[in-house]
Amino acid sequence: MRRKLFGVIFAVCIGWFQAEALTDAAITTKPEVVNDQNQTSAILSCNLTNPSSPIKGFYWTLNGKPIDKAGSSDGGPYIEYEIKKVDYHSSGIYACVFKTEPEVNATIEVKALPHVGAYKHSENANEKDKAVLTCISHGYPLPTDWRWYMLHDNEDKMPIVNGTDDKYEIKNTPNKTMLYVKDLDMNKDMGFYECQGTNEIGSASDTIQLRVRSQLAALWPFLGIVAEVIILITIIFIYEKRRKPDEINDDDDSGSAPLKSNSAINHKDKNVRQRNSN
DSSP states (O other): OHHHHHHHHHHHHHHHHHHHHHHHOEEEEESSEEETTTOSOEEEEEEEESOSSOOOOEEEEETTEEEEEEEESOOOSEEEEEESSOSTTTOEEEEEEEOSSSOEEEEEEEEOOOEEEESOSEEEEETTSOEEEEEEEESSSOOSEEEEEEEOTTOOEEEEOTTGGGTEEEEEETTEEEEEEOSOOHHHHOEEEEEEEEOSSOEEEEEEEEEEEOGGGGHHHHHHHHHHHHHHHHHHHHHHHHHHHHHHHHHHHHHHHHHHHHHHHHHHHHHHHHHHHO
């Protein structure tokens, strides 16, 4: 009984000491946040104090995925990682991970302007149909606000409001926005549209050209094919019309030759008869 009690007390003490060791371990990061407004490159650093066990190495992750060639099986309590260019490509949540028992880590946010790009810079649609314009975004953090504008020749922007007269419908997700333009009109809806995404760092935008075709546009290819067939038939008809008289003349010539030969034969027979009678 005493041994069992002693074992319980010993386990509790070991757990308490381990918990104290874990709570004493701390990582100091520098800087805590990076954004591309105040710097174009950055050096991330982590300093581990009071590790719970010997450090057997380290590695860095970006958005939860290990960064290639950014780790080692050796290393001390202080490590660094260099970002040569701070932009939407390199933005995200970085973590320095120390290989101790258990592993400990700390995160550093690298923020940048959103990268907004049109899925297609030119869209074609027919009158009375519906067009869908799409823009996507990359980087960290993703846009928290999406807006659409129609651009006029004088470069004025007309804001497009979701649900206006059942004409426009806007659907947003953090990394994508879609503008539906319904009941297209060639005179009113054709032109350039701008999508704009905004996060806590700033805004970025891109443009899409919408071309609206007449409802008869689909008939033009068919009419072209019909015209080609008519022209081809006409050429064949004219060719046959011109060729037939020549064939008739040839037939007449071939038919007259036997007649001449028959008359010659008859003439010879007549001469023979005259000689016999003499």
